[in-house]
Amino acid sequence: MFLDLLRRRNPAFLRAAAQLHHTGELPANTYALDLDTVSANATAIKREADRLGLTPFAMTKQIGRNPDLSRAVRAAGITEAVGVDLQCALAARAGGLATGHIGHLVQIPRHEAATAAALNPRYWTVFNDAKAGEAAAASAALGRDQALLARIVAPGDTFYRGHEGGFDAADVVAVADRLDDLAGAHFAGITSFPALLFDKETGKVRPTPNLGTLQDAAARLRAAGRDHVELNAPGTTSVATLQILADAGATQVEPGHGLTGTTPWHAVEDLVEEPAVLYVSEVSHLHGNHAYVFGGGLYVDPVLGLGRTRALIVRGGDLDGARLVEVEMPAPEAIDYYAMADVSDAAGVEPGDTVIFGFRPQAFVTRALTAGVTGVRSGTPAVTGVYAADGSVPIGLDGHAVESVAS
Structure with a gap:
């Protein structure tokens, strides 16, 4: 195709x-x-993200964490990466991209939390209190206060088999309070995946129930007095989808296949x-x-x-x-x-x-x-x-x- x-x-x-x-x-x-084309693609994504007030983190796993591509993306203005796992974050850092997000989709193993904390990630996703405690302890040992994202889930959410897990979205306010009580970390926001999926029948990208779960949880957090909640909403990210995510209240997006023009939507329609x-x-x-x-x-x-x-x-x-x-x-x-x-x-x-x-x-x-x-x-x-x-x-x-x- x-x-x-x-x-x-x-x-x-x-x-x-x-x-x-x-x-x-x-x-x-x-x-x-094709690094020239990757650079043009990254520039277009960054420009639209800036216009909409979104923070983009580059996903580099699908192209083998190539350091030359990481440098091209950084030169185009996307300076941070999302590590799908710890090894991904380490490779992206070696290629010149700072660690914008770690722990999602793959949580950090217990004895590797110190390595993750040493990357100074801007955001660290946790699926439960045990993982939150490990992230907080590793960050405290380095004198850091880590911003945590809570992975949340509600009935009816969509996950690829093997990707399930997270805090009960109905308890998000209590979860945020517990994360704030940790020494070395604080609650910063929420995430899920996928927030968007390609619909083969319509040939378009559509929001998943997960995006609605994020919106509802963010509303409850604001009602509880939290003025700013980061909403990380990855999935099928390209220039064409950024407006959808911004309208839903997202603050963070994670282009991966968008950098190489290979999202499912690109297969059926000429996008930017x-x-x-x-x-x-x-x-x-x-x-x-x-x-x-x-x-x-x-x-x-x-x-x-x-x-x-x-x-x-x-x-x-x-x-x-x-x-x-x-x-x-x-x-x-x-x-x-x-x-x-x-x-x-x-x-x-x-x-x-x-x-x-x-x-x-x-x-x-x-x-x-x-x-x-x-x-x-x-x-x-x-x-x-x-x-x-x-x-x-x-x-x-x-x-x-x-x-x-x-x-």
Whole structure:
């Protein structure tokens, strides 16, 4: 789906990726990131957020916490990140983004609270009193007073399976009072996820019951005398959704796929953000009517459903002669060593040919690489660096790691 979008809205990026893989600068199994387009997307999001009085925190997990992307986002004005887990926050900090929000979706493990507190997060989400106490104690030990967000839940709220948990929204006033009583922390606001979801039937993004729960809880807190309540409302965030969130009283938003133009809404409608990520691989070998394509990062985010997958096979770096082929992806329960491209109508495909996919990624759950590319818009593309999915430099790609291992 996003391959068609790339071909129509960012063909120069496809051309650059084909050339850079052909010359060996982009390895197989790499999520390539058009940093110029990411910067433009981040600038647009920040501008609209500023207009509406919203604070944006960048989510970087889906593009493998790439530090060059973090630097591009920071230069565009979004200076803080949300860490989906502690490792995500650490990687974003290494890339130059301060920790704006931590603890949501993934709570901080008990013995790692001190590490989280040392990041000096602006906000820290807790799901229960035990986690609130751990955050407060770790912050107090550093002489800090931590702003806490309470994750709340009410009957009828929508959660992805495995994401459930939080304080009873009906008790939010008492929860706020208890968090204020902690030494080293105070109550700052509330959060839930997802606040917005894409509706396949209408092709639009709609509020979830969770957003209504946040609004009702905020109203009760204000009635109890709390003049300012932070309302963190993540989910399917892009320029097109910010007005919806602002009208609902949100104060914090967390663009992730909006930075790369790959929210579900982008798949069906041309929004402000342009597509800025693709997956580069190559043909390993041929068997029957199929070209076996290197995997490692073939995790397609299932939010849009597991439909058909197509890819471009490019010979000699020449995108003009690319073949569009159907691809059988590995089963979700299988290790993605290879995908199988049907080349029965694509004569001449050979091992080493470039293969380019366009799908909605979650690079941090894969063993893929990521690489920023600059100069796509000027016609002078260059790779800024190649990183592992945790944002580190992988062994063998920094010019020194192999030697140190051998020694």
